[in-house]
Amino acid sequence: MESKDYLLMELKEIEDWEKDQKGLFIWEKIGRIPFKVLDKITPSFIQKKIGLLLDEIGSYIQNGGKYLTNEKTVLDIVQKLNPQLEIRTIEDLACIPIETMKLAGEDLKKNRSKLATLQGASTGFGGIFTLAVDIPVLLGLSLKTLQEIAMIHGYNPNETNERIFIVKCLQFASADIVGKEAILNELSSTYNQRESKEMVSQLQGWREVVYTYRDQFGWKKLLQMVPIAGMIFGAFTNRSMIQDIADTGMMLYRKRRILERLTVDCR
Template sequence: MDTREQLTTHLQEIEAWEKDQKGLWFWEKLGRLPFKLLDKMTPSFIQDKIGVLVAELGSYIQTGGKYLINEQSMIQKIRNESSYKDIHTIPDIGKMPLEDMITLSKKLQKDRVKLATVQGASTGFGGLFTLVIDIPVILGMALKSLQEIAIIHGYDPNDIQERIFIVKCLQFSSADIVGKESILNELSSMNENKDASENMISQLKGWQEVFFTYRDQFGWKKLFQMVPIAGMIFGAYANKGMIQDITETGIMLYRKRRIYEKFNEIEQRENSVIE
């Protein structure tokens, strides 16, 4: 059972991480500039593909579509690897010790970063024409990784509120300092308000913003990836960094939610004893 002291220590680590999120590095801001030029140079078939992708991924918030993962296989995996064995549903996972969640999250992050590195190198090999493959694949990987992180912390990505939370995690990982503060406030409000009838049009626009932000964030790294062969190095580096940032964001923000819920459980137990 998690103690109040253990939870406090982990919460302090997350709060320190939040303070360290100082937005984009200077070179990353510069990296967005050449992509505006690159955008004008990009062949129409790639632009068309990107347009289709935005519409397709936008439906993720509403239905999950093909990006929803198989939660049963994830539950089985967590039950096999966790010290807490009484796991049959996603809510059961929320009862396991936080240390197990941390261990499983680190393993998942390591595996996904390794996969993203290999994937970036393989698509970078072909230069411009494999770039159109790389962008949807890496974003799909990001979505699925965040869903797995959600399940590890006992949250169901089939819930529309969780899909909104996942999109906010994507936004947070690429936002500047002002944007990060705004998103943290939004997430706090979301945790307090469980009403699923939010304005889905604004959430859809939020997803489109995420997509174009990530497209721009590739910046000069993707510009160099357009060079055949040499693009392997830059593709591997760009995708590794992207998935590293996204999974770290998801882990920290989902862990923070779970810590607060465990605090509430402790308080309820203490109050029941007093009564």
């Protein structure tokens, strides 16, 4: 297992990343304006479909629903990276080297980014109408990507508390400077292993996750509203968004695992 100095070095890298995430760009505020306009010109039947995301997130938190990912896929990815280890369950993944977790996470991010690129290009073809379809599809890919990252670090998304943490990761990736700082403070309860009920109460504004997630498309998705040309912008923006979400998941989950290893060794 890793030395204490190595774990502290990795922790320092994650904390530096957290500080960088607190930088606020004017585009984050301006980016919400196009979607306010989009709300007014989008047909009601598409608006209703987007509104279903609220129920989707609620269902995901409660039981995982259709978003639960395949455990075997993740186990196979890690096993190929570390063939000398015997990995059969998510619990086994909790004790693999941090470096293996990083490599597996990067491999996963690469694969999911390619998928997001193809999806963004296909939904960008039809402009504003297929853009509305792109939102729930990208949400599903984001949740599954974060679940797989959770498993790579030895955490089971079948547990309700883990699904709450995953939604928090999604919220963090979409938040502005104030939101990011607040979420990091909230997640400290998880790092400190306090009662899980705290995480539930902290998610009282979970509906805002969807609104923020949708609004932050803003300027990133503005040019995707143009039919045909939207293919290029859709491919680029979806790729960058999944990469951001994957980076967030890897950093926050790695931090949890490192802090646990600094206090309790795997036996």
